[in-house]
Amino acid sequence: MSAPSKTSPSLVLESVTVKFGGLTVLDDLSLEFGHSPISSLIGPNGAGKTTVFNTFSGIVEPTTGRLLLDGEDITGRSPIDIARAGVVRKFQVPTVFHGITVADNLKIAVDAPRERSLRQQEGSAQSWEPTDVAKQFGLMSKMNALASELSHGERQWLEIGMAFLAHPRFLLLDEPAAGLGPEESTHTADLIKNISEHCKTIVIEHDMKFIRELGGDVTVLHQGQLLRHGSMEEIESDQVVRDVYLGREANA
Amino acid sequence: MDSLISFVLNAAFLVSILSLVALGLGVIYGLLGVINMAHGELIAIGAYTVVVLTELGLPYWTALAVAPAVGMVLGMLLEATLIRRLTDRPLDAILVTVGLSLVLQQTLKAWFGATARSVPSPINGTFDLLGVSYPLFRVMIIVVATAIMALTFVFFVKSSFGLVVQAIFQNREAAVTNGVNAGKYNRIAFGLGTALAAFAGSLLAPSAAVLPQMGAFYLGPAFIAVILGGEKRLLGAVAGAAFMGGLEVFIGDTFTRTWGRVGVLILAIIVIRMWPGGLVREPKARVA
């Protein structure tokens, strides 16, 4: 096992194609994350955003192409191994352990097994305790409630909190603001900005306001291909992006 | 050569019974997601129908029509009273059928006693095939069971009912959003499944000891046949039954009956493990 690189961490798709049957979902796609503490992945429905996350977390194996973590080839590794290497995700549909308490959910996350190099890494999320996260995410009063008793928003926060506690180097958040009200959404953006000081964070979202609040760089995906990459201002003023995506939303 | 022919006939007999049972289970499992643990008792009920009718002096052949009708009515009744309440709790539905199995078996015992009943074979001759003589009645069973299976398939492939069932098999949610009354189909499918089991029982009655627990022998292998075949494919259940029955007779003939049974169960475990989606695999996204 290679020692944790001193260079900035990176998570890379290298010419990745993913096909389901005859359907090409990712089309010779190359992406690199890690330069910016926080990155957003946007694109119309069906663009392949969730599939990018599924590829990163080992659920979907690329038909061709490679997956690199800090330069190391991790293509074909199991989801468990990839999680242990510090790539942790939150699902599009909030997924928590509904039959146990919030405190136990957080405990399971913080106890998740990790590669030794990751445990020893300094300044990462490792020093966080469940109670710290519960305070940040406003879950203190719910610690002894079952996860099934939480509201939708609280469940989103719990899952983000769990992913954050699970010693991530890359935190992949699939639509963390889906189904939240405007206030909750702003609060969530603040939480994610705090988190991104401790680990690289990649966010899939539809809500442009939310992405503006997050800051960071933006990658636009369209039909499984990279359309544009840049800052939010660049993206918003880009005519091609407006045509395929933003324009459509504005018209809708 | 002789042993080959008798192997083929023995295997065909077991396979045809097992196929009917597995087909019934498969229809129920595929459509309702319920493992019907009381399926074996439906076999016994089919066999006891023959006992009752022949004791009333009616010819055996009437039972072949009455037994599946009894099975169908009973199945639809059970679905309407019990299973329907548990559509979103598949595990509990399995448990309820476990309880049902105990109740039905005991009811049969109370009615008919715990000692084996027997039914005289309606046809006594033997059938000579290349020097091997085989009970003609068993040959009849093979033919009748095959015909019923063929009918069942035609029904599922050609009838509008069958086409809807296939649609539900493929994608239940989509079918329901398209306005399919899933409840109705559940009931008919359950009844159809139990009718097939009862029919198998009525075919079995003349060549088996009729006992309340007689179905248990077929239940395990039939489940495994369904899973081997792939739960979403009706023809798969028959393929699975052919695998299970053929192998059991083959190992049983070569070694002992126990080894036939044990060997085929062990192989079935291995196959379930190696090909979890059935022997014919479909590409699937990887899940932990």
Place this chain on the structure above:
Amino acid sequence: MTVIDVNVEQDSTVEVSKGKNGLVRTGGAVAALVGVLAILPSVLSPFNLIFAAQILIYATVALSLQLLWGRAGQLSFGQAAFFGIGAYSYAIVGTRYDIGGWLSVGIAVAVPVLMAFVLGYFLFFGKVRDAYFSIVTLAFVLIANQVVISWRSVTGGDTGLTRVPGLVLPFGAFSIDFSTRNGRYYLAATVLLVGLLVLLWVRSSSFGLVLEAIRDDENRAAFLGYNTSWYLTAAFTLSAAIAGLAGGMFASVSTLAAPDMLDQFLSIQILTWVAIGGRNYLAGALVGTVIMRILSDQISSFLTDSWPLVVGLFFIIVVLAFPQGIVGELTRIKNRNVARLGGRRANVSPK
């Protein structure tokens, strides 16, 4: 930020007995159980004492299924296989090789453990779960039963093995004779307590917590990095160890090993005990077994042979109307009363 007040009474039926309070309560319950177990020999007739001993061992096997089903979420139709393999292992080494003492106990545990580990490893790492797992366990108990019935020279075939020696366990210079009438009862009580302590440990450990997480959502656990197949294999093996211990000691207590100790019907019965008592509760396995065994004894004395009918009906009613079983219902009623007495339980955020 938004503060969401939840003004509903806690209606959950899931066991929450963690923290200091829970520890005290659990300790109290175990102490009470030990007390009852200690009194029984002086109040029961010799005949009933052996009957009670058998119930205690059955309760242990029910606990072993509760671990696998209630906690880890995998339902076994073959729990009797490990019980029976434990019983036959103990009986075979005792009657044929004159092996007793700790070694015979070890063998009664080790043989089922080995089989469960191999089978569990093979299945769980092959992604066999849920209904498929249940079916395989059904196949396994059918296999075990066939083997035991036909391997006459070793297992005694249909009649099984009789005159199985009782257990004498040496402790240094001392030894405890568990083969006397009272000794057999104490052996059974010890087995139950051992099983119970193991399960209490699991409940309070992070191992048990991860099992619950896997039961709720295995993929989520895997994506956090937990090797869920290992956890399930471990749960299956531990469950078989307890069932095997119970089986071996059952052979010792009842001095025989017979094919009906490892058949489908016993498996199903164990299942009904756990479900009727309450599948998500340790106490459920105990309560369910005790009630059903005593009822079984009472009813079969005047309604010969219709016991399975009663079990079946009872079982159907419980699954339909009270899926959390007797203990689950009682807990729910208690929680509701607590909520009513203490006013509505409101979770108001301090902010």
